[in-house]
C-alpha cells in the first residue's frame with residue numbers, strides 16, 4: 036500500500052485507528068476454547084469499519100506454538116479476503132545481521148505477505164536495508180517507545196546534547212524514505228512528537244500507548260499530525276479486551292467507534 040492509499044483510507048473512514056490484535060487467552064471468554072482465530076475474526080468484523088489498520092503482535096501467536104502461527108496466518112488471510120483495503124502491520128520487532136534480516140524480510144513480506152513490519156534499529160544500517168525495496172511494503176523503525184525502559188537508552192544524549200532517538204531518526208531517514216519507512220513513537224511521550232516532526236515531517240508515525248498505557252489521543256494529534264495526518268494510532272487491550280465476556284466483540288466495536296469519532300473531530304482541520 037502506498038502513502039497516498041493510506042491517506043485515502045484515512046479520509047474515507049475519517050479515522051487513523053489501528054486495532055492491535057494481541058489476543059490473550061486469559062482475557063478471552065471461555066466459550067471460545069482458546070481459539071485465537073475465532074476471537075480475531077469477531078474483533079476484525081466488529082471493528083473494521085472504524086479502523087485503517089490491524090497490528091497483530093507476534094508474541095501473542097508464537098506463545099501458542101504451531102497453532103498460534105496458523106492463527107496468525109489465518110488472521111492475515113481473513114483480513115486480506117474480507118477487508119483488502121486495511122493495512123496489516125506485523126509487530127515482531129525484528130532486525131539482525133544483513134543475511135538474517137533478508138530472511139526476516141522474505142518471511143514477513145513474501146511468505147506472510149503483511150504490509151509492514153516493526154524493526155529495532157540497534158544493529159544499524161545493514162540490519163534495516165534488507166527490509167526496503169519491497170514494492171508497497173513498509174519498515175516501521177522503533178524510535179521513541181512508549182515504555183518506561185525507553186529512558187534507559189533512547190534518551191541518552193551524545194556530546195552535542197542529541198538524544199539517541201533523534202540520532203536514530205536522523206540516520207535511518209537517509210536509508211529509506213517517507214514512502215517505505217515509518218517510525219514507532221509512543222503516545223506516552225506525546226509532547227516530544229513536536230521535536231520528532233521537525234526531523235521527519237512527512238513520515239507516518241505508528242503511535243502505540245493510548246488506552247491501556249494511558250497516552251492521550253488529543254496530545255498525539257496536537258503534536259504529531261501533519262497535513263496528510265501522518266499518524267496511525269494503535270490500541271490493543273483497550274479495544275479487544277475491554278470486555279472479557281461473550282459480548283467482547285460488541286464492546287470492542289463500541290470502543291473502536293468511540294476512538295474513530297474522536298479521530299474524526301481531530302482530523303477536521305486537514306480534511
Ligand SMILES: O=C(O)c1cc(=O)[nH]c(=O)n1[C@@H]1O[C@H](COP(=O)(O)O)[C@@H](O)[C@H]1O
Pocket residue numbers: 055057092126153179180181182219220221243244245246247248269270271272273
Ligand atoms: O511496536 C509497537 O507496536 C509498540 C511499541 C511501543 O513503544 N509500545 C508498544 O506498546 N508497542 C506495542 O503496541 C501494543 C500496545 O498494546 P496496548 O497497550 O494493549 O494498547 C503492543 O502490541 C505493544 O507491543
